[in-house]
Amino acid sequence: MTFRGKFLESNILTDNSVQEAPVGAAPKGKYGIVAFSHLRWNFVWQRPQQFLSRFATENPVLFIEEPVFDLEDGAEPMLEMQNVGGGVMVMVAHMAAGSSPENVKAGMRELTRTALESINDDGLYEEPLHWYYSPMMVEWFRGQFPSRGVVYDCMDELSQFRFAPPELIQNEQRLLDDADIVFTGGYELYEKKRQQHDNTHCFGCGVEYDHFAQAQDADQPIPDDIKDIKRPIVGWFGVIDERVDYDLIRETAALRPDYSFVLVGPVVKVDPASLPQAENIHWLGGRDYKELPNYCRAFDVCMMCFAINEATEFINPTKALEYLATGKPVISTPVRDVLKQYSDLVDIVKTPQEFAEAIDRLIKDPNKDRIERGIEKARASSWEGTVSQMRTLIEESIDDDVDVPIKRASIL
Numbered sequence: 001m002t003f004r005g006k007f008l009e010s011n012i013l014t015d016n017s018v019q020e021a022p023v024g025a026a027p028k029g030k031y032g033i034v035a036f037s038h039l040r041w042n043f044v045w046q047r048p049q050q051f052l053s054r055f056a057t058e059n060p061v062l063f064i065e066e067p068v069f070d071l072e073d074g075a076e077p078m079l080e081m082q083n084v085g086g087g088v089m090v091m092v093a094h095m096a097a098g099s100s101p102e103n104v105k106a107g108m109r110e111l112t113r114t115a116l117e118s119i120n121d122d123g124l125y126e127e128p129l130h131w132y133y134s135p136m137m138v139e140w141f142r143g144q145f146p147s148r149g150v151v152y153d154c155m156d157e158l159s160q161f162r163f164a165p166p167e168l169i170q171n172e173q174r175l176l177d178d179a180d181i182v183f184t185g186g187y188e189l190y191e192k193k194r195q196q197h198d199n200t201h202c203f204g205c206g207v208e209y210d211h212f213a214q215a216q217d218a219d220q221p222i223p224d225d226i227k228d229i230k231r232p233i234v235g236w237f238g239v240i241d242e243r244v245d246y247d248l249i250r251e252t253a254a255l256r257p258d259y260s261f262v263l264v265g266p267v268v269k270v271d272p273a274s275l276p277q278a279e280n281i282h283w284l285g286g287r288d289y290k291e292l293p294n295y296c297r298a299f300d301v302c303m304m305c306f307a308i309n310e311a312t313e314f315i316n317p318t319k320a321l322e323y324l325a326t327g328k329p330v331i332s333t334p335v336r337d338v339l340k341q342y343s344d345l346v347d348i349v350k351t352p353q354e355f356a357e358a359i360d361r362l363i364k365d366p367n368k369d370r371i372e373r374g375i376e377k378a379r380a381s382s383w384e385g386t387v388s389q390m391r392t393l394i395e396e397s398i399d400d401d402v403d404v405p406i407k408r409a410s411i412l
Contacts, residue, residue, distance in 0.1 A: 051387060089115075186315065226282075301330070
């Protein structure tokens with residue numbers, strides 16, 4: 001099989017020659033990061049983007065996504081490179097729809113080599129740090145590329161998500177065996193993973209406070225698709241998938257027909273036709289991260305209407321701090337990490353009746369003291385502070401002495 005690199009320039013795929021990379025490792029303390037992710041960079045701006053965009057200010061990042069199977073049968077794999085700015089390059093492999101698992105594995109390895117060569121002018125990717133979000137990518141990359149260390153940022157218990165492949169658990173164990181350090185996205189996840197790795201650290205969500213605090217500004221413009229929706233509005237933003245309690249939304253909306261329930265976010269892994277429909281339920285679809293404060297400006301109450309199921313057992317919702325930064329009252333179902341961190345700042349509800357009554361109460365009396373405490377908590381929870389702590393732990397966990405052999409992941 002022959003592999004031909006192609007690169008994205010101004011959103012057009014064009015042929016481009018690959019320059020030969022220089023020989024020799026980068027200076028001490030200077031290296032690139034190669035991140036392997038099941039989430040796409042341009043899907044929803046969340047934990048991987050928040051962390052890696054900040055790490056990239058000192059260590060450039062190659063962000064490798066899962067392949068897109070959009071080529072005709074028999075077509076050669078094609079490499080798309082996107083310079084998204086700030087030191088981050090995104091690699092997307094385009095492959096034939098009928099590609100076998102072995103061809104996918106070989107294709108991802110060869111295209112990754114091409115991608116690394118194309119950006120390695122200064123030698124920073126000779127011995128990069130490997131950063132995993134997707135345990136499944138261990139099958140493709142374990143033992144294939146030099147690495148000065150392996151980071152596993154475990155943001156979710158992916159094996160409990162809908163459509164999780166059965167081999168995910170085995171691949172995660174391989175990743176845990178290789179990892180120098182493990183980060184988790186929440187306390188419940190930390191309690192589980194620290195039993196599997198002795199260098200595990202809990203780093204929950206941060207927040208871009210100034211961004212979401214724009215919702216506190218009375219002059220913040222409200223988008224056209226929500227400004228005429230009947231008030232009061234109980235709002236949500238985020239991915240709409242199996243983690244949402246659709247029965248709770250349906251039944252609460254029926255109990256309070258004079259309230260509007262507005263959900264902003266892309267629908268994935270669930271049939272859009274199955275979403276509850278009513279005159280006071282509005283599904284607006286996905287919106288750009290930069291627009292979210294504008295939508296929150298229209299919310300009277302923010303909701304975290306998570307189902308309590310396997311998929312939410314270990315989640316630590318990023319939107320909790322983002323909601324608090326908006327200065328709006330917040331209602332949540334009893335997700336464990338929410339109870340642990342925010343039970344004094346949000347209303348916790350289990351049933352549609354409790355949900356309806358909480359909305360009534362918060363619209364009548366938003367509890368300004370609690371809102372101010374929530375704002376202060378958000379203000380003190382920057383992504384920058386978390387990244388600084390993570391940097392220190394990573395440097396303590398990997399061997400960056402050029403006189404010592406660089407660690408390479410064990411081969412299958």
